[in-house]
Amino acid sequence: MARETRHTVCPYDCPDSCGITAEVDGDRILSFGPRADHPYTRGFLCPRGQDWPNRMQGPLRLRSPLLKDGSGWKSIGWREAIERTVEGLDRAVFRHGHRSVLYYSYAGNILKGNEAQELFPALLGGGTIAKGSLCGSEGLSGLEATDPSGPRPRPESVLESRGILLWGRNPAVTNVHFMPLLDRARKRGAFIGTVEVRTTPTTVFSDRAWIIRPGSDLALALYLCGRAIRRNGLPEGTCSGEAFSVLAFAVDRKRVLEETGLDGKGLDELETFVLETRPLSIWMGWGPQRARTGASLASVLDSLGILTGNRGIPGGGVVFNAEVEGLLPEGVFDVPGANPRTVSRNGMGKALLEADPPVEAAFIVRGNPVSQCGDAGSIRRFLENCPFSVCLDYRMSLTARCCSLVLPVSLPLERGGDFVSSYWHDIVQETSPVTEPPAGVRHELDVLTEVAAGLGLPDRFHPAFEAIGRHIRSLEWLEPLAPGMWRAHPKPAQGGPFRFPHCLDEPARPDASLRLVTVHARGYTNGQDLRQAGPPEVLPDAAFSPDDAKRLDLREGQAVTLVNTRGTFAARVRLDSGMAPGTVVVEQAAEGLNVLVSPETTPRGHSCINETWVDVVS
Numbered sequence: 001m002a003r004e005t006r007h008t009v010c011p012y013d014c015p016d017s018c019g020i021t022a023e024v025d026g027d028r029i030l031s032f033g034p035r036a037d038h039p040y041t042r043g044f045l046c047p048r049g050q051d052w053p054n055r056m057q058g059p060l061r062l063r064s065p066l067l068k069d070g071s072g073w074k075s076i077g078w079r080e081a082i083e084r085t086v087e088g089l090d091r092a093v094f095r096h097g098h099r100s101v102l103y104y105s106y107a108g109n110i111l112k113g114n115e116a117q118e119l120f121p122a123l124l125g126g127g128t129i130a131k132g133s134l135c136g137s138e139g140l141s142g143l144e145a146t147d148p149s150g151p152r153p154r155p156e157s158v159l160e161s162r163g164i165l166l167w168g169r170n171p172a173v174t175n176v177h178f179m180p181l182l183d184r185a186r187k188r189g190a191f192i193g194t195v196e197v198r199t200t201p202t203t204v205f206s207d208r209a210w211i212i213r214p215g216s217d218l219a220l221a222l223y224l225c226g227r228a229i230r231r232n233g234l235p236e237g238t239c240s241g242e243a244f245s246v247l248a249f250a251v252d253r254k255r256v257l258e259e260t261g262l263d264g265k266g267l268d269e270l271e272t273f274v275l276e277t278r279p280l281s282i283w284m285g286w287g288p289q290r291a292r293t294g295a296s297l298a299s300v301l302d303s304l305g306i307l308t309g310n311r312g313i314p315g316g317g318v319v320f321n322a323e324v325e326g327l328l329p330e331g332v333f334d335v336p337g338a339n340p341r342t343v344s345r346n347g348m349g350k351a352l353l354e355a356d357p358p359v360e361a362a363f364i365v366r367g368n369p370v371s372q373c374g375d376a377g378s379i380r381r382f383l384e385n386c387p388f389s390v391c392l393d394y395r396m397s398l399t400a401r402c403c404s405l406v407l408p409v410s411l412p413l414e415r416g417g418d419f420v421s422s423y424w425h426d427i428v429q430e431t432s433p434v435t436e437p438p439a440g441v442r443h444e445l446d447v448l449t450e451v452a453a454g455l456g457l458p459d460r461f462h463p464a465f466e467a468i469g470r471h472i473r474s475l476e477w478l479e480p481l482a483p484g485m486w487r488a489h490p491k492p493a494q495g496g497p498f499r500f501p502h503c504l505d506e507p508a509r510p511d512a513s514l515r516l517v518t519v520h521a522r523g524y525t526n527g528q529d530l531r532q533a534g535p536p537e538v539l540p541d542a543a544f545s546p547d548d549a550k551r552l553d554l555r556e557g558q559a560v561t562l563v564n565t566r567g568t569f570a571a572r573v574r575l576d577s578g579m580a581p582g583t584v585v586v587e588q589a590a591e592g593l594n595v596l597v598s599p600e601t602t603p604r605g606h607s608c609i610n611e612t613w614v615d616v617v618s
């Protein structure tokens, strides 16, 4: 076959949404790297992106349907696999109605075409589906409450900033293409400060880092707002400023020093930086908003932006997620009469175990809830006791291991005609297949269609998938930049005045001695850790501050067990002198970690993953 160059996009749930260029010869990938004409991500792919060829063609790829057989697995043909899936779903619907089927999908990737697959439970009648976010919706709620259509700086605006404040954001690991821009901004004179709960590659890169205790940043942000109000007053034409002032003035210096663990000099330096640097752009991270107070924190940081005169000025403003809206057509996903039962995603294990009518079939597509949701032990128990459970995946994930049947499906880089936008930059890209899926592997949408046909349901999936593509290609506010690449120029939304928060959510109360913070890793995103499919590894690291290690009599390398009312997790002690005390840090997706994680949700139904506490047993 002839050598061909193909452009596609990395669709991981990652803000960068990198363009990729691959050279292929048939199914052989000759080269695989960054797309050179992508305005933001040219230059390099992160280790997660570089690993795509290994995921597609490496030894851990599933290549035939697997049926649980005692404590092992046996390979079966596709015809039997589809028949078993249809039978399993049909039996549950016959016994208890459509709500007896759980349809679960979440965060395997951010392809727009995923929406087509979400038609499956609706066509079934609604089914049981999970609602609520494990990721960024809580912070977005906070910004929507204060300034829904407010000006949000684009990434390159930092080149006009004199100050850049990264608030719990770690772009050196989770938004790596921001780093070259930050570097250029610094060369143009910007000062980069970071508020964090531990030393990270980003705090090392920054000009100044303020390490605070986890959970104390709402008080810190309120204190800074109070100082800004005293200095600048309230801006004209805003709402609820007086009520917000009461909240902000309630946090005095003594309280903020106690809660954050900062010393007076450090707090003064932060205050001077925030109040006296203009333009200042504030970039909030994802970790701090995975808490009951996450939306409140976003609202207060947004307030800090306007109180310091940075809203809407070049190089200033407050950013969290910057989604490109309006890419999905309307009406295509409507199914009249669909009436699902919803369970809270983060706490769904207990809800599924107690559901009435019972859930007797689980259909999991692009999801790894045993690795990602809170109280994962309950989800595992639910799946292991569910009369029928099937997982569509490309490798044996923690969730797949708990199911009765695993169907090997294609990866996003094996399918074309889909689209990815970014929640950091404004580029929209179309996918094209780098290679065909390996023999024995089928496309997700085709599997769904065949199962639906077995249940007597129509193929609305492929028409919906095509409709998404037609809609996106027709949008006049997408400016073509190159083949399969557009820049979004959506019309600004009409909005009202800035609304300061007039009440704040209460944080969760600790129920053990150390806060467990789960952090992103360099090698994978969310539940995509390929190691889950491999042999068991050495104990994962749990990082402790030296103060806590001394108090708890822990030494480097020691095996310990983290424990709370939900379960236990074995780990190895790593001492980290850059951490605030009162915290233990473990990389997310470590096998068994989410057994400990809180299943609680915020008042808006999103996860409070970072409000989990544990004790340590040596």
Ligand code: SF4
Binding pocket: 010, 011, 012, 014, 015, 016, 017, 018, 041, 045, 046, 047, 048, 049, 050, 176, 177, 525
């Ligand atoms: S994971 Fe993110 S940074 Fe890495 S290649 Fe994919 S989109 Fe780019």
